[in-house]
Amino acid sequence: MSRLFCVLLSFFVTSASAFASGKPLVVSTNTIAHDLVLQVGGDLFQAECLLPAGSDPHAYEPKPADVRRVAVAKLVVANGLGFENWITKLVKNSGFRGELLILSTGITPLAAAECEDHDHHHEHGEFDPHAWQDVSNVIRYVDNLRDALVRLVPMQAAAINARAAAYTAELQSLHAYAAATLGGLPAERRKLVTSHDALAYFGRAYGLDIVPIAGLSTEQEPNARQVSRLIRRIRAEKVPAVFIESTANPKLARLLAEEAGVKVPPSLYTDSVGPEGSPANTYVGMIRHNVDTIVAALR
Numbered sequence: 001m002s003r004l005f006c007v008l009l010s011f012f013v014t015s016a017s018a019f020a021s022g023k024p025l026v027v028s029t030n031t032i033a034h035d036l037v038l039q040v041g042g043d044l045f046q047a048e049c050l051l052p053a054g055s056d057p058h059a060y061e062p063k064p065a066d067v068r069r070v071a072v073a074k075l076v077v078a079n080g081l082g083f084e085n086w087i088t089k090l091v092k093n094s095g096f097r098g099e100l101l102i103l104s105t106g107i108t109p110l111a112a113a114e115c116e117d118h119d120h121h122h123e124h125g126e127f128d129p130h131a132w133q134d135v136s137n138v139i140r141y142v143d144n145l146r147d148a149l150v151r152l153v154p155m156q157a158a159a160i161n162a163r164a165a166a167y168t169a170e171l172q173s174l175h176a177y178a179a180a181t182l183g184g185l186p187a188e189r190r191k192l193v194t195s196h197d198a199l200a201y202f203g204r205a206y207g208l209d210i211v212p213i214a215g216l217s218t219e220q221e222p223n224a225r226q227v228s229r230l231i232r233r234i235r236a237e238k239v240p241a242v243f244i245e246s247t248a249n250p251k252l253a254r255l256l257a258e259e260a261g262v263k264v265p266p267s268l269y270t271d272s273v274g275p276e277g278s279p280a281n282t283y284v285g286m287i288r289h290n291v292d293t294i295v296a297a298l299r
């Protein structure tokens with residue numbers, strides 16, 4: 001019997017046994033990663049997310065149930081770039097033996113925003129983690145995820161590759177839609193004032209200036225001098241709206257909008273997909289919602 005045949009046989013037995021005990025468990029650290037697993041993995045995997053839609057992954061504190069789930073997972077999917085720093089400890093404490101996939105591997109990260117104050121609502125490291133706000137980065141995320149899912153279940157490579165290719169085509173048209181729609185805004189109105197600094201990649205990809213109100217804490221009473229400087233800027237630059245985000249405290253943004261006399265459009269989804277049952281409950285849906293909301297407010 002050839003050596004190759006033995007290798008093939010043991011490979012087949014390993015793959016088959018993964019299925020014998022049910023579908024391989026894939027656990028995600030955030031709702032965006034979870035949606036990508038559902039899109040690319042279909043029903044080949046048991047996909048679970050540690051966080052419900054609408055919660056803030058930066059500030060998440062893992063629960064004992066999360067340790068038990070990660071312990072039996074075959075693959076853990078995280079964004080990386082410091083978005084969910086708690087996953088390292090969780091993986092270690094659970095005795096997890098599978099692969100920890102960092103979706104952002106291979107993208108060109110932006111440096112983290114410089115904070116004026118160090119009381120910003122979330123700690124961040126060297127890089128800005130919010131890379132999924134540029135759809136072209138998520139095309140790379142999907143490549144990384146596809147390869148990890150194929151490594152996990154090589155016998156399903158054809159099905160996984162086909163799903164990944166179809167979803168990538170959907171992402172390419174989403175990227176083109178965002179670029180064309182936002183590109184139609186007059187240059188002087190392409191300004192995003194928002195409650196946390198999650199949209200730097202979005203601004204760079206689709207040609208919008210981010211007016212930084214980050215650096216002001218959303219937890220504490222803002223510094224009066226900084227607030228009045230921002231209000232002056234919003235008025236001077238005729239910024240038509242201040243945006244709030246579903247996972248960030250809207251207090252400061254609302255205060256700014258009120259003081260500057262501008263509107264507050266519906267929440268943007270930045271660090272989580274939208275609520276279950278809403279059209280924004282998928283990654284594609286959340287980006288479409290953000291693009292349409294921004295264009296309607298700034299047009």
Ligand SMILES: [Zn+2]
Pocket residue numbers: 058130196197198271
């Ligand atoms: Zn964030």
